[in-house]
Amino acid sequence: MAITMTDAQARAASAGFEKLSLRGVTRAYGKNPPALCDFDLELGRGDFVALLGPSGCGKSTALACLAGLQPLTRGSIWRDEERIDTRPTEQRGFGMVFQNYALFPHLSVQKNVEFGLAMRKVARRERQQRALAALRTVQLEEHAGKLPSQLSGGQQQRVAIARALAIEPEVVLMDEPLSNLDAALRIEMRTEIKRLYQERGLTVLYVTHDQEEALSLATRLVVLRKGRLEQTGTPQEVYTNPVSAYVAGFMGYRNLFPASYLESGAGREVTVSAFETSVTGTLIAGEQPVSGGEVTVAIRPEDFTIAADADKNAIKAIAEVVEFHGRELSVQARTAAGGVLHLKTDQSVVAGSNLALTARPDRVLVYQGGLDRSELDIEVGAA
Amino acid sequence: MTATPAPARMPRQPIRHRLAERGIDFSLLLLLPAVAVIAGLFLYPFIYGVGISFQPQAGGGVFANYKNFFTDSYQSGSILKTLRLALPVALVSVGLAAPLAYQCRRDFRGRKVVTLVVMLPITFGSILIAQGMPRVFSPYGWANLLLNDVGLPQANLIYNYWGTFIAAVLTTLPLSFLMMMGFFGGIDRSLEHAAATLGAGRAARFWRIILPLAAPGILTAFMLACVEAFAIFPSAILVGQPDNQTHVLTIPIYQAASQNSDYTQASAIAIVLTAIELLILALAVFVRGLLFKGPATGGKG
Amino acid sequence: MTAATLAPAPAAPPPTSTRRRPTVTAVLTWLVAGLFAATLLSVLASVIVTALSTSWGGGWLPAGFTFSWFSQAWNTPGLADSIKVTFEVAIADVAVALLIGVPAGYVLARKKFPGRNAILLFVLLPVILPSLTYAVQLAALMYRLGIGGTLLSVILVNLVPILPLVILITVPFVEQISPDVEHAAKVFGADNLRLFSRVLVPLLAPGIVAAGVLSLVRVLGSFELTFFVSGAKTQTLVVTIFGALSDPGGPPPALTAAMTVFYMAIALLGLLISLRFANPAQTLARPARRVL
Numbered sequence: 001m002a003i004t005m006t007d008a009q010a011r012a013a014s015a016g017f018e019k020l021s022l023r024g025v026t027r028a029y030g031k032n033p034p035a036l037c038d039f040d041l042e043l044g045r046g047d048f049v050a051l052l053g054p055s056g057c058g059k060s061t062a063l064a065c066l067a068g069l070q071p072l073t074r075g076s077i078w079r080d081e082e083r084i085d086t087r088p089t090e091q092r093g094f095g096m097v098f099q100n101y102a103l104f105p106h107l108s109v110q111k112n113v114e115f116g117l118a119m120r121k122v123a124r125r126e127r128q129q130r131a132l133a134a135l136r137t138v139q140l141e142e143h144a145g146k147l148p149s150q151l152s153g154g155q156q157q158r159v160a161i162a163r164a165l166a167i168e169p170e171v172v173l174m175d176e177p178l179s180n181l182d183a184a185l186r187i188e189m190r191t192e193i194k195r196l197y198q199e200r201g202l203t204v205l206y207v208t209h210d211q212e213e214a215l216s217l218a219t220r221l222v223v224l225r226k227g228r229l230e231q232t233g234t235p236q237e238v239y240t241n242p243v244s245a246y247v248a249g250f251m252g253y254r255n256l257f258p259a260s261y262l263e264s265g266a267g268r269e270v271t272v273s274a275f276e277t278s279v280t281g282t283l284i285a286g287e288q289p290v291s292g293g294e295v296t297v298a299i300r301p302e303d304f305t306i307a308a309d310a311d312k313n314a315i316k317a318i319a320e321v322v323e324f325h326g327r328e329l330s331v332q333a334r335t336a337a338g339g340v341l342h343l344k345t346d347q348s349v350v351a352g353s354n355l356a357l358t359a360r361p362d363r364v365l366v367y368q369g370g371l372d373r374s375e376l377d378i379e380v381g382a383a
Numbered sequence: 384m385t386a387t388p389a390p391a392r393m394p395r396q397p398i399r400h401r402l403a404e405r406g407i408d409f410s411l412l413l414l415l416p417a418v419a420v421i422a423g424l425f426l427y428p429f430i431y432g433v434g435i436s437f438q439p440q441a442g443g444g445v446f447a448n449y450k451n452f453f454t455d456s457y458q459s460g461s462i463l464k465t466l467r468l469a470l471p472v473a474l475v476s477v478g479l480a481a482p483l484a485y486q487c488r489r490d491f492r493g494r495k496v497v498t499l500v501v502m503l504p505i506t507f508g509s510i511l512i513a514q515g516m517p518r519v520f521s522p523y524g525w526a527n528l529l530l531n532d533v534g535l536p537q538a539n540l541i542y543n544y545w546g547t548f549i550a551a552v553l554t555t556l557p558l559s560f561l562m563m564m565g566f567f568g569g570i571d572r573s574l575e576h577a578a579a580t581l582g583a584g585r586a587a588r589f590w591r592i593i594l595p596l597a598a599p600g601i602l603t604a605f606m607l608a609c610v611e612a613f614a615i616f617p618s619a620i621l622v623g624q625p626d627n628q629t630h631v632l633t634i635p636i637y638q639a640a641s642q643n644s645d646y647t648q649a650s651a652i653a654i655v656l657t658a659i660e661l662l663i664l665a666l667a668v669f670v671r672g673l674l675f676k677g678p679a680t681g682g683k684g
Numbered sequence: 685m686t687a688a689t690l691a692p693a694p695a696a697p698p699p700t701s702t703r704r705r706p707t708v709t710a711v712l713t714w715l716v717a718g719l720f721a722a723t724l725l726s727v728l729a730s731v732i733v734t735a736l737s738t739s740w741g742g743g744w745l746p747a748g749f750t751f752s753w754f755s756q757a758w759n760t761p762g763l764a765d766s767i768k769v770t771f772e773v774a775i776a777d778v779a780v781a782l783l784i785g786v787p788a789g790y791v792l793a794r795k796k797f798p799g800r801n802a803i804l805l806f807v808l809l810p811v812i813l814p815s816l817t818y819a820v821q822l823a824a825l826m827y828r829l830g831i832g833g834t835l836l837s838v839i840l841v842n843l844v845p846i847l848p849l850v851i852l853i854t855v856p857f858v859e860q861i862s863p864d865v866e867h868a869a870k871v872f873g874a875d876n877l878r879l880f881s882r883v884l885v886p887l888l889a890p891g892i893v894a895a896g897v898l899s900l901v902r903v904l905g906s907f908e909l910t911f912f913v914s915g916a917k918t919q920t921l922v923v924t925i926f927g928a929l930s931d932p933g934g935p936p937p938a939l940t941a942a943m944t945v946f947y948m949a950i951a952l953l954g955l956l957i958s959l960r961f962a963n964p965a966q967t968l969a970r971p972a973r974r975v976l
Binding site: 407410411413414416417418420421422424425426427428429431432435479482483485486495497498499500502503504505506507508509510511512513514515516517518519523524525526528549553556585607610611613614616617620621633636640641646649650653656657660664 | 707709710712713714716717720721723724725726727728729730731733734740741742743744784785787788790791792795797798803806807809810812813814815816817818819820821822823824825827828840841843844847848851901904905907908912922925926929930940941944947948951952954955959
Binding site: 067068069088089090091092093094095096098100102103104105106115116119120163164167173 | 571582583587
């Protein structure tokens with residue numbers, strides 16, 4: 001039976017690492033629909049890839065398969081030219097940070113961080129030094145002797161990160177590490193993670209359901225939907241050009257509503273009918289829909305402008321709720337037909353006032369077909 | 384000329400509120416029947432028993448019952464004989480149950496069957512087991528027939544120390560198994576995963592993570608097995624050698640009460656038994672306090 | 685910008701399962717488990733076979749088979765009585781234990797009050813201490829009170845180990861229910877009675893069933909307590925069987941075995957019904973998560 005590698009072997013091996021590939025990875029439980037289906041991913045050295053999606057989309061499964069904690073039903077995982085999905089977890093050498101931290105409750109903070117080094121048979125003195133160094137990077141050096149139960153949630157999470165980094169792994173896997181922390185701490189830890197990534201040139205695969213986290217941390221986003229890959233690209237690309245209404249909904253396009261197709265214009269411009277008016281937008285992917293066919297429209301709140309009344313193609317709505325957000329107002333407005341729209345504006349708006357809303361055609365995204373609202377777990381405005 | 388009235392004194396809080404702040408309110412009435420039963424049928428009989436143990440039926444002074452017991456080497460020797468039986472039984476029960484409980488800690492297809500088989504001794508009790516043993520272990524029993532067929536020598540496993548030993552393990556192992564399956568299963572799976580990602584193979588995961596965390600539970604199971612085995616009774620008579628090898632502490636109690644109708648003597652010996660049991664419990668609590676004791680979940684989540 | 689596709693992967697070999705070969709210790713463990721099961725089942729089977737045998741000297745099987753022992757046992761004076769007594773005691777004890785123990789467990793789980801820890805300790809003792817440590821004193825007391833030998837005394841003495849059992853099983857189940865659920869019920873107007881009947885009891889149902897089952901099993905097999913306090917007409921089945929077994933001039937083994945088969949049937953029935961509703965292994969494991 002193969003034993004885990006020594007530290008020297010691990011270092012030698014990782015010197016040449018260039019990329020990890022998941023090819024056609026499928027994980028199904030019995031006869032149920034697969035949690036992850038035909039998933040392809042390439043993770044290059046130095047990448048920070050975020051797997052994004054709601055719960056049940058398969059992102060944690062993908063991470064677990066990569067770590068070896070779940071067996072593959074189909075597909076393979078490669079490290080450069082070497083196939084690794086046949087290896088058990090303990091021989092894959094990835095660092096991992098768990099959602100519930102998974103610190104060993106019977107070991108001190110220092111012994112927790114030393115654990116991976118002890119498994120690699122690093123000599124005691126060097127083990128202690130490297131563990132303390134790892135704790136120093138997360139600013140927890142003085143807590144080295146404490147038990148995990150004596151630390152706060154945020155501190156425990158930092159120990160978990162230090163533990164994963166102490167073994168200097170090729171790749172660090174993070175499974176929603178911040179979701180158990182409160183809001184302020186989450187933002188602080190996010191910056192910490194980004195700093196560590198940049199300072200140490202890590203390669204990270206990060207699972208989250210929080211799009212803000214994913215956008216701020218990742219060099220590349222992968223959006224998953226029901227076990228399949230929906231879109232991948234840089235944060236900028238996915239944010240500006242979501243490939244489907246599902247992704248748009250995830251990327252903060254809060255205004256998602258059904259409409260009927262009217263006609264096409266130049267290039268990919270289309271006009272659709274919604275809210276008792278015609279709206280001009282851009283068709284994303286696919287061919288011309290059938291006249292009167294159902295489409296879904298996505299608009300970001302910040303892309304709405306309040307037009308002068310005279311604009312005949314503006315959507316008419318009445319401001320219902322106005323929230324003060326410091327530099328701008330967040331307004332929820334209701335159309336005559338009862339649909340709800342969200343917008344952000346720096347003009348002053350009073351609840352109950354009439355609004356006429358327009359948006360630039362290239363920021364009105366039109367998608368073929370309808371949208372299953374339950375998939376996104378957010379409210380979709382009705383037209 | 385008009386003096387300002389002195390500020391009115393705060394009215395004293397009604398007694399009900401003051402009690403409620405300390406946690407005493409009407410809901411405690413729900414607890415009353417149970418406390419009454421335990422006090423009346425457990426604590427009081429104990430005190431009553433202690434009392435009558437100092438009033439020996441046959442006279443001879445306050446401590447006569449105890450003196451009679453301890454000066455009679457046949458009687459007092461039963462303590463050692465009980466120890467000789469109880470400790471190995473507990474060790475073997477826990478020693479065999481622990482690995483099996485470890486294997487069964489996560490659900491798998493046959494686990495319900497295993498649980499059912501394990502529950503059988505608990506359901507049926509030691510008397511049934513003692514009743515069935517002769518046909519299996521006596522010189523012409525199935526076990527010896529099997530050994531014969533295979534060419535091995537006879538095994539003398541009944542109506543002696545071994546008979547009681549086997550019966551005791553058959554009844555003690557199941558409870559130990561169920562307890563430890565709970566303890567092993569209660570160790571969060573993510574701890575094993577974390578250890579694996581850090582390079583720990585199956586053996587390392589067991590010795591460094593699971594065992595240290597389950598140790599307090601295993602100790603508890605051992606302690607309870609000891610306590611249970613120490614008061615072994617029907618099988619010592621039915622499949623043991625109650626006059627000699629398995630003359631355990633419970634037998635003098637039985638003889639004094641049933642055969643001699645001397646409840647004072649029986650109570651005295653029962654109190655000796657209780658004292659030893661409490662000693663075992665105290666010892667185990669002390670040892671357990673030295674080990675790690677904490678939640679086996681590894682953090683939030 | 686659109687879903688990325690890689691060049692088709694090289695023909696991957698068929699997926700290998702990452703399930704590992706069982707270790708040596710695992711194999712050994714299951715062998716030992718098998719030995720245990722074989723011993724246990726053969727012991728139990730031997731009783732059944734004996735009850736069906738005409739005579740049995742040595743050898744693997746008896747000389748002949750018959751059902752007559754069962755009818756003979758049924759007609760044995762005292763057996764039908766002890767079966768009746770066993771049922772009466774079991775039902776009475778479990779009912780009383782649940783009625784008294786579940787509310788007590790609730791109070792102990794929820795409320796903090798002076799003396800709580802002491803009460804918890806005393807609740808724990810009758811469960812941990814084997815019954816012979818207190819059976820004799822309890823019997824002496826029963827006789828002193830003049831009720832020794834009656835059905836009432838048998839019911840009372842058997843209450844002692846199972847009431848704490850019910851309490852100790854109820855407590856973790858109550859702790860699993862977030863107090864906020866009760867607060868919510870109160871805010872929405874439920875008085876204490878409705879809180880109990882409509883909210884707590886349904887939520888505690890699995891715990892109540894588990895407690896009931898484990899107490900039932902314990903009462904059916906309870907020997908020492910009943911033995912010292914029962915009279916000729918108030919013996920439970922196990923006591924009758926023990927009497928038959930330990931009496932050198934007693935009934936033939938096959939007859940006693942037939943009696944035991946009756947007992948096995950009752951106990952097995954109780955076990956199977958209970959396994960339908962509760963998993964005792966889960967009960968004995970401390971529930972680690974908070975529900976709701």
